[in-house]
Amino acid sequence: MTSEEPRQRRDRVAVVVVLYNSAPLLPDLVESLPAGLTGVDFELVGVDNASPDSSVETLLELAPWATVVRTGRNGGYAAGINAGVAAARPHDAVLVLNSDVRLRPGCVAALLEGLQRTGAGIAVPRLLDADGALIDSLRREPTVLRAIGDAVLGAQRAGRFATLGENVTDLDAYGRAQRSDWAEGSTQLISRECWETCGPWDESFFLYCEETEFDLRARDLGFSTWLVPEAQAVHLEGGSGLSDRLWVLQVTNRVRLFRRRHGRVAVDLYWAATLLREATRAMLGRSNSRAATRALLRRGDVARSAPTPAAV
Incomplete structure (x- = not known):
């Protein structure tokens, strides 16, 4: 599928979305894709984790050109991502996308530019919540001292200090391109080279920490996670x-x-x-x-x- 906007580059991106009770979220997600992927060839891959609702039917009604993978089980988020990547046609990068994300115009083209940085393997956007407020999406590697800082000060206050907080809470940090140990996993663009070198996401983490494990593994193998502030997306975030x-x-x-x-x-x-x-x-x-x-x-x-x- 090629976005309806004039193509500006030849990169092909596999957009992988795991479906589980996602039907109400899909209309706005699909609507945001053409502008969010302006100038980028992309394939939308929806992975059904045995969702009990009408997620698959809704996706196919909204995007009949999408590829749908029915896993027949709920193996977790990482398993869904891996199944989607395995089913995708040849691509230059994988966009891991939550169903409650809405891409802002030009988001993915900017992320692809971010992947051109030396050593970059994962590019993430500046994330906003439904009210337009910045989401603290960058993370430092977990350490004992940071766990203590979180316990004593709380994540928000501890995050002001690099040695004490895992969450990067300095608002100024999100206005400039920078490396991060890892980032929240709702919107991550992963280069093909990074994926092929690092291997799939760890399916033993059914939910939570799968992106932490992958991003840290990628870093260990020489692929950095980069914030691209010019790229923006809205993450509605669940409770x-x-x-x-x-x-x-x-x-x-x-x-x-x-x-x-x-x-x-x-x-x-x-x-x-x-x-x-x-x-x-x-x-x-x-x-x-x-x-x-x-x-x-x-x-x-x-x-x-x-x-x-x-x-x-």
Whole structure:
């Protein structure tokens, strides 16, 4: 599919969207694609993770030219992305896109320019919420000190200091192109070379931390994640943090990922800092933190982080 705007470059992008109860979100998503991909040849690949709603029918009604992959199961977000990339026709880059993202005009062309930077493998846009406010989408690598900073100061305040916060919360940082250890995964353009070198996303992370693992793995192999501020997209963002089940999955997956990359002493300290954060918030009456505290105290739950089919 070629966007309706005059083509300005020959890059071909596979736009991969995982579908799960996504039907209400798809009209605005599909409507944003032609302008968002101005000048770019693209293929839209919708991956149905056994969604119980009419996501597939809605997508095909809106975009009958789209490629649809029916996985027959809900294997999680990473599994859906991998299935979409495997089914896509030859491409120069993969655009991983949430169904609740709306591309601003020229977004993908700007991201493709960002991939031309030396060492770049992943390009991400400046993200705005539904009200036009900036979303803190850049992240620093998880460390014990940053986990402590989050527990003591909170993510927003700790993020003002590079050594203490994982979230990059300095608004000025989002006005200039820069490298990031990783970025939130709703809108990521990944070069073909990066994907082929790094391999697919890790499907053992059913939901949450799959983009963290991939971006850090890519960095380890020499492919940087770059913010391209000229590229913009709107991410409506769900309220997943309000769900006890999803919050537990997010918290325990963070500890699982840290365990994969660090030794026993560091992992124990990271687990303790994470437990401190959740326990103190549980004492403030947050039910999702109470659930996370119980899961962290059951160390086996953290090791397993069992998939939750209703979560995607």
